[in-house]
Amino acid sequence: MTHTRMRVVRAGIDTYQQPVVYMHRECEICRSEGFAAMTRVEVQLGQRTLIATLNVVVGDLVTVDEAALSEAAWSALAPQPGELASFRHPEPAASVGALRSKVFGGRLDESQYLALMQDAVASRLSDLELAAFVAASAGERLDQSETTALTRAMLTVGQRLDWGEGLVLDKHCVGGLPGNRTTPIVVAIIAALGYRIPKTSSRAITSPAGTADTMEVLAPVALDLPDMRRVVEREGGCIVWGGNVRLSPADDIVIRIQRPLDFDSDGQLVASVLSKKVAAGSTHVLIDIPVGPTAKVRSDAAGTRLATRLGGTASALGLQLDVYRSDGRQPVGVGIGPALEALDVLKVLRNNADAPADLRERSVALAGALLDMVPGTTPGTGVARANEVLDSGRALAKFLAICEAQGGFREPPHAEFTADVTAGASGRIAAIDNRRLARIAKLAGAPGSPAAGLATAWRIGDVVQRGQPLFTVHAQSRGELAYALEYAATAVPFALEEAA
Amino acid sequence: MTHTRMRVVRAGIDTYQQPVVYMHRECEICRSEGFAAMTRVEVQLGQRTLIATLNVVVGDLVTVDEAALSEAAWSALAPQPGELASFRHPEPAASVGALRSKVFGGRLDESQYLALMQDAVASRLSDLELAAFVAASAGERLDQSETTALTRAMLTVGQRLDWGEGLVLDKHCVGGLPGNRTTPIVVAIIAALGYRIPKTSSRAITSPAGTADTMEVLAPVALDLPDMRRVVEREGGCIVWGGNVRLSPADDIVIRIQRPLDFDSDGQLVASVLSKKVAAGSTHVLIDIPVGPTAKVRSDAAGTRLATRLGGTASALGLQLDVYRSDGRQPVGVGIGPALEALDVLKVLRNNADAPADLRERSVALAGALLDMVPGTTPGTGVARANEVLDSGRALAKFLAICEAQGGFREPPHAEFTADVTAGASGRIAAIDNRRLARIAKLAGAPGSPAAGLATAWRIGDVVQRGQPLFTVHAQSRGELAYALEYAATAVPFALEEAA
Missing domain, CATH: 2.40.40.20 (Barwin-like endoglucanases)
Structure with missing residues (x-):
C-alpha cells in the first residue's frame, strides 16, 4: 500500500x-x-x-x-x-491492556511494566493514557513487587553508567522543603574525602529552585555524559543537570505528567529515585526525607512507609540504601531562589561567620550518614570527618575544583529590586508554611530570574515584634516584586502565637 | 497590580x-x-x-x-x-481537592461533583486532570449515590429544556453495535402516534457512524435549540445533533477525554446518558443495551449491573426508565456507514421487500416497549401499534415531515468505488467481530465520507461457500478502498466453523 x-x-x-x-x-x-x-x-x-x-x-x-x-x-x-x-494511524500501543488492567485495580508483573515503559519512551502512550497510569498508581496502589518491577522496567529502557571498580556514593532528597540545598556541600565533602559521587540533579518544575538551578548560578551544569564522566574522573564528584544526561527517559516522561497532577505515589516516587540512582551506577545511596505538615511527606507514618518501600526496592536491586529523616516543618538556610540559595551554600563552604547554621548542620549530618555507610569505616565517625573537611577548607577547595572542571566558577548575582515584608503583629512563630514561601519566591521570578526569591532567617519558636521585617523579597523587575508582595499580603507564611 | x-x-x-x-x-x-x-x-x-x-x-x-x-x-x-x-497564572481549581480524594479512593458527595463539573466546564481542569478523573471512576468506582450526585452535577451546570405539560418520550442505545440504527424509525413511529419525542443524538467518535451522521445523510441535523423546539412543536419529534444543542456541556467534556481512553465506567456512562435525557426534558426513557462479546456490554452480568444502576439513578431523578436488552453478537441491518445505514432505515420505513428484517424487528420491539411505558396504555399492545403505524406508511410520512421541518429530505448518496471480499473457505458462520467490521468501514472512509462503509447481510448460523462475497466495501477514493481491503485481508470479521 x-x-x-x-x-x-x-x-x-x-x-x-x-x-x-x-x-x-x-x-x-x-x-x-x-x-x-x-x-x-x-x-x-x-x-x-x-x-x-x-x-x-x-x-x-x-x-x-x-x-x-x-x-x-x-x-x-x-x-x-x-x-x-x-x-x-499508529497500531494501538501493546501496553494498553496493561494500562487498562492497572486502572481497573489489577496488579501488574514485570513484563507489563516493561511494555508500559517501552511505549512511554516511544511516545506510543498519549498524555491522557500516561495521566491515567499516574492516577491508577496514586497512594499505595503499587505494592512492593510492582514497585521493584516498575523500577527494573525504567532501568531496562534507559542506559546505565559503569564506573568500573569501587564505590559510587550518592545522596538524594525527596524534596518539598525550600532552601534545603545540602547537595553541593555534601558532594564537596564526600569528594574531598576521596570518594566518588557523580551527582545528577533536577531543575525546578513546581519549586522556586532545583539543585541544578542553584548550581547553575555557580557553574555550568548542562553537561553531556562524556563531560560528566571527565569531571568525575578528575575530581571524584560533579553536580550536573540530569535533564541533559537523561539517565532514565521513562522516568522523565512519567514525571512530566506527575508533576502538574501532583498525586503522591510511593511506588512511582521510589521507582523514579532508584531507577536514576542505579542507572547512574551508584552503589551506596542516602535518602533525605524531610517530614512536616507543608513538606512533601507530611507525617511520620508516611515517612516510615516510604522508607520501607525504598529499602525493599533497593534491596531487590542490590543497592545499599539508608534513609535520613529530617525536620520538614520549616525552610533551611536563609535564601529561597537559585542565587540566594547559592549564597548560603558558599557561606557554609567558606565557613563565613554569617553562614546559616541549620544548612551547615544538616549538610554535615547527611555527609556523615553517607560516610558511615562506607564498608570498613567505623560507624558514627562520619559527622566528625565531615566537620573536619569542611572546617579545613578542603571541601571549599574541592567544590571550586568541581566548578572549574564543569566549566568555571562564578559568584552569584544580586537582585536589582528588594522589599521587606514586616510583621503585622508581635508574637512567637508557631508555624511556617513552606508552600506559601515557595509561592512568593516563584512570583518574584524564581527560578527563571536566578537572583529572584526571598530571604528569611526566622525559625519556629523565634519571637518577632510588630514592624520587624519577616522576609525580604528579591526581584529582577518592579512588576515581579509587586506581584510577589501582593500575594504575600494575603497569604502570610508565618503563623504567630502570643509570646509567653 | x-x-x-x-x-x-x-x-x-x-x-x-x-x-x-x-x-x-x-x-x-x-x-x-x-x-x-x-x-x-x-x-x-x-x-x-x-x-x-x-x-x-x-x-x-x-x-x-x-x-x-x-x-x-x-x-x-x-x-x-x-x-x-x-x-x-490561574488560581488552582477549587475541585482539585475533590479530584485528589477520588483518585485516592475516596467517595465524593454532591457538592464535590458539582465543583468538579463547574471547573470542567470552565476549563479550569486540565486534560490531564480530567483523564485522572476518568481513570479514578473506571469500572464500578462510583457507587449508586455518587452516580446520582454526578448526574445531578452535570444537570446543574447545563441548561434544561421545558416542554410544558405532558409526556416526553425518548430512547437511547448504549452503543457499540454497527448498523444498529433504530432511532430514526422509532422516532417516526412514536411521533406518528402523536407522542412527543425530541431526540438528540451524537456523531461518531470511534464508530463508523453515529445516529447524527446517518440522519445528516437524509436531512440537516445541526439545528440550534430554537429550531429544534420549532420542529418538535410542529411534528412531535426530531432527530438532531446534540453537539449543537449542548444540553450537557460537562458531559461533552468528560466524553472527549473518556472516548480515546476507552475505560468503561458504569457510573460515568449512566450520568452521561441520564443527564442528557433529563436536560432534554424527557419523562419516559427506554434504554437499549446490546449484549455480546464484541459489543460495549460484553456479558449478561455486566448488562444487569448497568441496568440496575440506570434504574437507581433514574428513580432518584424522578425519571421513568425501562431497559431493553438486545442481541449484541452481530451487526443490525445490511449497511455500516452513514449512507448505507440510512438506506436500511428508508427501506424499513418504506416497507421495501428487501428491507432488513432484523432492523425492522428491533425498531418495532423498541418502539413497542417505549409505547408500553406510557401511563394508561394496555401493556403488551405497543408492538402491535408500532407495526400498524409502520405498515400503514404513517411512520414514513411522519419521518419525511420531520426531515422537511429540519431543513429538507434528501436521498442518500452512493459510493464511487466498491469491492467484494469473498469467503476464503466454506462453512457456517460461528461468530462475527463487530469491532473488525467497524474498523473496515472506518478505513474505507466512514463517517467522514458519508457514502463509505460496508454492506453485509450474513448472520451467525448462515452457511457460506468458498468464493461467495462476505461483504462489499464502499469507498469514495481508490486509496481508501485499498486501505480497507488490506486490513480486511488480515483481520477477517467472520469466524467460520465446519457446516454440519
Whole structure:
C-alpha cells in the first residue's frame, strides 16, 4: 500500500516534551486517512518513527503540501533538508491492556511494566493514557513487587553508567522543603574525602529552585555524559543537570505528567529515585526525607512507609540504601531562589561567620550518614570527618575544583529590586508554611530570574515584634516584586502565637 | 497590580476542544510571569475569562507583541477587533481537592461533583486532570449515590429544556453495535402516534457512524435549540445533533477525554446518558443495551449491573426508565456507514421487500416497549401499534415531515468505488467481530465520507461457500478502498466453523 508523503518543516512551537504535528485540514493525507484534531499520528522519516498528536491547521501555518513539527517532534526526528515523511494511524500501543488492567485495580508483573515503559519512551502512550497510569498508581496502589518491577522496567529502557571498580556514593532528597540545598556541600565533602559521587540533579518544575538551578548560578551544569564522566574522573564528584544526561527517559516522561497532577505515589516516587540512582551506577545511596505538615511527606507514618518501600526496592536491586529523616516543618538556610540559595551554600563552604547554621548542620549530618555507610569505616565517625573537611577548607577547595572542571566558577548575582515584608503583629512563630514561601519566591521570578526569591532567617519558636521585617523579597523587575508582595499580603507564611 | 496586555490574533490551529494560547518565548508576559510550554494560563478579555494551555512560539507564528488563540479559545472568547487580553497564572481549581480524594479512593458527595463539573466546564481542569478523573471512576468506582450526585452535577451546570405539560418520550442505545440504527424509525413511529419525542443524538467518535451522521445523510441535523423546539412543536419529534444543542456541556467534556481512553465506567456512562435525557426534558426513557462479546456490554452480568444502576439513578431523578436488552453478537441491518445505514432505515420505513428484517424487528420491539411505558396504555399492545403505524406508511410520512421541518429530505448518496471480499473457505458462520467490521468501514472512509462503509447481510448460523462475497466495501477514493481491503485481508470479521 502506498502512502502519500509530505515535506516536513519546523513549526517553531514549543509544546514541551509532547510531540505535535501540524497538518492542513485540506491536505490529502488528512482527508484520505480521516485525521482530525488530536488524532494520534505515526510519523515516519527514513528509519525513524515517532507518534505525535495532530493539530489541524485552518490558517496559514502550513500549506497543503507540508507538515510542520513541534520542537519536540523536530528534535526527535531530526529531518534532513528536503526529506519526506509518511503519516499513518499508529497500531494501538501493546501496553494498553496493561494500562487498562492497572486502572481497573489489577496488579501488574514485570513484563507489563516493561511494555508500559517501552511505549512511554516511544511516545506510543498519549498524555491522557500516561495521566491515567499516574492516577491508577496514586497512594499505595503499587505494592512492593510492582514497585521493584516498575523500577527494573525504567532501568531496562534507559542506559546505565559503569564506573568500573569501587564505590559510587550518592545522596538524594525527596524534596518539598525550600532552601534545603545540602547537595553541593555534601558532594564537596564526600569528594574531598576521596570518594566518588557523580551527582545528577533536577531543575525546578513546581519549586522556586532545583539543585541544578542553584548550581547553575555557580557553574555550568548542562553537561553531556562524556563531560560528566571527565569531571568525575578528575575530581571524584560533579553536580550536573540530569535533564541533559537523561539517565532514565521513562522516568522523565512519567514525571512530566506527575508533576502538574501532583498525586503522591510511593511506588512511582521510589521507582523514579532508584531507577536514576542505579542507572547512574551508584552503589551506596542516602535518602533525605524531610517530614512536616507543608513538606512533601507530611507525617511520620508516611515517612516510615516510604522508607520501607525504598529499602525493599533497593534491596531487590542490590543497592545499599539508608534513609535520613529530617525536620520538614520549616525552610533551611536563609535564601529561597537559585542565587540566594547559592549564597548560603558558599557561606557554609567558606565557613563565613554569617553562614546559616541549620544548612551547615544538616549538610554535615547527611555527609556523615553517607560516610558511615562506607564498608570498613567505623560507624558514627562520619559527622566528625565531615566537620573536619569542611572546617579545613578542603571541601571549599574541592567544590571550586568541581566548578572549574564543569566549566568555571562564578559568584552569584544580586537582585536589582528588594522589599521587606514586616510583621503585622508581635508574637512567637508557631508555624511556617513552606508552600506559601515557595509561592512568593516563584512570583518574584524564581527560578527563571536566578537572583529572584526571598530571604528569611526566622525559625519556629523565634519571637518577632510588630514592624520587624519577616522576609525580604528579591526581584529582577518592579512588576515581579509587586506581584510577589501582593500575594504575600494575603497569604502570610508565618503563623504567630502570643509570646509567653 | 497592572498586567501587561497583548493583542490577540487567530492562530488558525484546531486543537479540538482544548483551548491553546500561543505566545512568543521572548514576549514580556512570558518572561515576567515565568510562563513556559504547557503552563496553564488564564486569559482575560473584557469580562470573559478562559483557561488555556500555553504553547511557546520560537518561530514566527506570532510576534512578541501578540498572542494567538487556537480555534477553541478563539470561539470561546470571541475577541473584538483590536481588543487586548491580559494573562496570568490561574488560581488552582477549587475541585482539585475533590479530584485528589477520588483518585485516592475516596467517595465524593454532591457538592464535590458539582465543583468538579463547574471547573470542567470552565476549563479550569486540565486534560490531564480530567483523564485522572476518568481513570479514578473506571469500572464500578462510583457507587449508586455518587452516580446520582454526578448526574445531578452535570444537570446543574447545563441548561434544561421545558416542554410544558405532558409526556416526553425518548430512547437511547448504549452503543457499540454497527448498523444498529433504530432511532430514526422509532422516532417516526412514536411521533406518528402523536407522542412527543425530541431526540438528540451524537456523531461518531470511534464508530463508523453515529445516529447524527446517518440522519445528516437524509436531512440537516445541526439545528440550534430554537429550531429544534420549532420542529418538535410542529411534528412531535426530531432527530438532531446534540453537539449543537449542548444540553450537557460537562458531559461533552468528560466524553472527549473518556472516548480515546476507552475505560468503561458504569457510573460515568449512566450520568452521561441520564443527564442528557433529563436536560432534554424527557419523562419516559427506554434504554437499549446490546449484549455480546464484541459489543460495549460484553456479558449478561455486566448488562444487569448497568441496568440496575440506570434504574437507581433514574428513580432518584424522578425519571421513568425501562431497559431493553438486545442481541449484541452481530451487526443490525445490511449497511455500516452513514449512507448505507440510512438506506436500511428508508427501506424499513418504506416497507421495501428487501428491507432488513432484523432492523425492522428491533425498531418495532423498541418502539413497542417505549409505547408500553406510557401511563394508561394496555401493556403488551405497543408492538402491535408500532407495526400498524409502520405498515400503514404513517411512520414514513411522519419521518419525511420531520426531515422537511429540519431543513429538507434528501436521498442518500452512493459510493464511487466498491469491492467484494469473498469467503476464503466454506462453512457456517460461528461468530462475527463487530469491532473488525467497524474498523473496515472506518478505513474505507466512514463517517467522514458519508457514502463509505460496508454492506453485509450474513448472520451467525448462515452457511457460506468458498468464493461467495462476505461483504462489499464502499469507498469514495481508490486509496481508501485499498486501505480497507488490506486490513480486511488480515483481520477477517467472520469466524467460520465446519457446516454440519
